[in-house]
Amino acid sequence: MIKILVDTLGGDHSPDVNIQGAVMALKENPDIKIIFLGDEAVISEKLSQLNCPMERVEIVHAPDEISCNDKPTDAIRHKTQSSLYKAFEMMRGNDELNALVSNGSTGAIIAGSVLRLGRIHGIKRPAFCPVMPTMNQGMVAICDSGANVECDDYMLHQFAIMANLYLQKTYNIEKPRVALLNVGVEPEKGDTVRKNTYQLLAADKTLNFVGNMESRDAISGKYDLIVCDGFAGNVLCKAVEGSCLEMLKLLKATFTKNLKTKMGALFLKKDIMRLKDFMDYNNYGGGVLLGCAKTIIKGHGSCKAITIKHCIEQAYNIEKNHLRNLIDEAISHMPALA
Amino acid sequence: MIKILVDTLGGDHSPDVNIQGAVMALKENPDIKIIFLGDEAVISEKLSQLNCPMERVEIVHAPDEISCNDKPTDAIRHKTQSSLYKAFEMMRGNDELNALVSNGSTGAIIAGSVLRLGRIHGIKRPAFCPVMPTMNQGMVAICDSGANVECDDYMLHQFAIMANLYLQKTYNIEKPRVALLNVGVEPEKGDTVRKNTYQLLAADKTLNFVGNMESRDAISGKYDLIVCDGFAGNVLCKAVEGSCLEMLKLLKATFTKNLKTKMGALFLKKDIMRLKDFMDYNNYGGGVLLGCAKTIIKGHGSCKAITIKHCIEQAYNIEKNHLRNLIDEAISHMPALA
Numbered sequence: 169m170i171k172i173l174v175d176t177l178g179g180d181h182s183p184d185v186n187i188q189g190a191v192m193a194l195k196e197n198p199d200i201k202i203i204f205l206g207d208e209a210v211i212s213e214k215l216s217q218l219n220c221p222m223e224r225v226e227i228v229h230a231p232d233e234i235s236c237n238d239k240p241t242d243a244i245r246h247k248t249q250s251s252l253y254k255a256f257e258m259m260r261g262n263d264e265l266n267a268l269v270s271n272g273s274t275g276a277i278i279a280g281s282v283l284r285l286g287r288i289h290g291i292k293r294p295a296f297c298p299v300m301p302t303m304n305q306g307m308v309a310i311c312d313s314g315a316n317v318e319c320d321d322y323m324l325h326q327f328a329i330m331a332n333l334y335l336q337k338t339y340n341i342e343k344p345r346v347a348l349l350n351v352g353v354e355p356e357k358g359d360t361v362r363k364n365t366y367q368l369l370a371a372d373k374t375l376n377f378v379g380n381m382e383s384r385d386a387i388s389g390k391y392d393l394i395v396c397d398g399f400a401g402n403v404l405c406k407a408v409e410g411s412c413l414e415m416l417k418l419l420k421a422t423f424t425k426n427l428k429t430k431m432g433a434l435f436l437k438k439d440i441m442r443l444k445d446f447m448d449y450n451n452y453g454g455g456v457l458l459g460c461a462k463t464i465i466k467g468h469g470s471c472k473a474i475t476i477k478h479c480i481e482q483a484y485n486i487e488k489n490h491l492r493n494l495i496d497e498a499i500s501h502m503p504a505l506a
Numbered sequence: 507m508i509k510i511l512v513d514t515l516g517g518d519h520s521p522d523v524n525i526q527g528a529v530m531a532l533k534e535n536p537d538i539k540i541i542f543l544g545d546e547a548v549i550s551e552k553l554s555q556l557n558c559p560m561e562r563v564e565i566v567h568a569p570d571e572i573s574c575n576d577k578p579t580d581a582i583r584h585k586t587q588s589s590l591y592k593a594f595e596m597m598r599g600n601d602e603l604n605a606l607v608s609n610g611s612t613g614a615i616i617a618g619s620v621l622r623l624g625r626i627h628g629i630k631r632p633a634f635c636p637v638m639p640t641m642n643q644g645m646v647a648i649c650d651s652g653a654n655v656e657c658d659d660y661m662l663h664q665f666a667i668m669a670n671l672y673l674q675k676t677y678n679i680e681k682p683r684v685a686l687l688n689v690g691v692e693p694e695k696g697d698t699v700r701k702n703t704y705q706l707l708a709a710d711k712t713l714n715f716v717g718n719m720e721s722r723d724a725i726s727g728k729y730d731l732i733v734c735d736g737f738a739g740n741v742l743c744k745a746v747e748g749s750c751l752e753m754l755k756l757l758k759a760t761f762t763k764n765l766k767t768k769m770g771a772l773f774l775k776k777d778i779m780r781l782k783d784f785m786d787y788n789n790y791g792g793g794v795l796l797g798c799a800k801t802i803i804k805g806h807g808s809c810k811a812i813t814i815k816h817c818i819e820q821a822y823n824i825e826k827n828h829l830r831n832l833i834d835e836a837i838s839h840m841p842a843l844a
Contacts (some may be wrong), residue, residue: 277732303752314689317697351652351740359655359737383741384748399697400741402689403721414641415753418814422777432773439760439767 175208178272189476240275298455514544516610527814578613
């Protein structure tokens with residue numbers, strides 16, 4: 169039985185989607201136990217409506233929400249009745265509680281993970297690793313997507329090692345194609361950090377490093393993992409997401425423009441919906457905070473129930489496959505920091 | 507009469523598109539004179555086919571091309587028969603030759619501009635400033651899009667001042683909405699460079715600074731100018747371009763999937779073509795290297811004749827509106843570097 173804490177507060181559609189998603193995960197995975205954090209009365213009420221397997225459920229009353237307006241480091245220290253505060257408090261030092269799913273404040277989740285739970289031994293800084301859909305119906309992981317706005321080559325090398333193991337163990341990709349985000353594909357491109365990272369990744373025999381890549385190819389399907397600092401990673405993820413959504417909006421406007429275009433849209437409806445589905449980030453779970461001492465999954469703030477279900481299953485897979493131990497082991501073989 | 511040098515070598519479809527585009531610009535703008543650089547025989551032959559106003563044309567024989575495989579700094583020093591080498595050689599110290607249009611090697615263009623022509627007095631580093639189409643049929647400028655992979659706050663402030671003047675003087679935008687590319691919109695977001703730049707831009711009364719922005723909103727139409735370092739700017743531009751192109755590809759595949767979707771596509775053809783046109787970077791000219799002592803316009807490597815025409819008209823507008831003098835004047839009011 170793997171126990172997973174589910175924060176029911178902080179998302180745009182919380183607590184409904186969080187509770188619904190968790191119940192979906194519980195029903196499909198008999199080996200999961202969920203500990204809900206949030207308003208106990210609300211959670212109990214919702215669960216009773218959803219025909220939930222209550223024998224694998226616990227509820228912890230934590231009515232306060234850490235919002236995006238709270239200063240993360242302050243909130244995670246002082247908002248003691250908040251769901252995230254209580255989650256970290258419970259996980260800290262308890263070997264049976266190792267996984268948390270939340271779609272609340274990213275800042276508070278990172279602050280809590282780092283300050284309360286700590287890192288895997290040898291990890292300089294944990295990094296966020298979400299996945300994005302690619303045009304050939306696959307997916308690509310981005311690490312780091314925003315936890316660290318300033319990175320050195322040693323950190324980027326660690327991100328590559330961690331995310332590579334993550335893809336191998338939980339997505340069953342035997343030899344992930346690892347690329348370094350850069351301003352051009354030639355080895356000598358970029359700043360000093362990029363040039364040094366290129367050398368480190370190329371020399372690491374545990375990685376299938378395919379070289380530098382440009383952001384224009386991010387969703388082409390050529391890569392399984394894009395290694396980058398959190399600033400560039402954040403720019404990349406949001407630019408791809410934003411552009412695809414803007415294109416869909418424009419397409420929708422085209423379809424509803426006049427009678428003729430509406431007729432055309434009728435013929436295409438099913439296939440266009442498939443296109444939209446495919447670009448829907450809700451189908452791809454959340455980002456994992458790799459390098460943290462426990463398994464932390466962050467869903468999109470505006471995510472749906474199905475995303476929370478995927479996030480919970482992600483946490484379950486990571487725990488079942490002992491990813492944290494494997495990262496610990498891999499990092500122990502790296503040369504120590506100078 | 508404004509003289510503009512046009513490099514006819516180095517692009518994917520050179521010299522044809524360069525020569526055709528230049529002739530289009532010559533015909534529409536009686537106040538432009540073009541100096542072509544490239545293979546003289548080829549250029550003469552093409553011009554004779556295009557009914558070109560030859561009284562406003564000069565040809566400089568420079569048969570060598572600097573390719574992407576050449577090391578830019580070496581090539582710009584030693585490839586003396588190349589079109590770019592000769593262009594910089596001619597412009598250097600000649601007050602009548604102040605504008606160059608090329609769609610050749612970006613690295614060689616930057617190297618030549620910086621090493622041979624120099625910067626406007628007080629400018630720490632020139633920056634690339636292309637424009638991208640936005641979803642509301644407008645456009646947005648990005649500065650820097652890749653000339654400087656490492657930037658400090660002083661440079662970013664200069665990029666803002668230069669690009670702001672560029673938009674005011676050549677695009678007639680009275681108060682460009684200037685935003686700083688960051689990982690979130692709150693003032694305290696990002697690394698030290700971003701935090702300091704935020705303060706500088708907010709304090710500069712010559713700018714209509716609207717705060718931080720996220721890459722997901724780059725093409726939303728909310729901003730006229732996005733200020734960023736060349737690494738993040740490059741990731742942004744290529745991610746937006748790549749995502750839009752991938753979406754169009756997917757859309758095309760959907761349209762040609764079966765008889766039903768083909769029928770639908772027939773009804774939509776005209777409007778979808780408009781969508782494609784609108785996303786076509788060929789309609790938006792090239793990037794200008796702001797802060798250089800002369801006016802340098804770089805077109806996309808794979809650009810068409812119409813882009814070269816737009817690039818030449820951009821150079822013409824910049825010269826006619828004395829942008830370099832205005833930048834010189836504005837920078838002279840900045841506090842000197844510590």
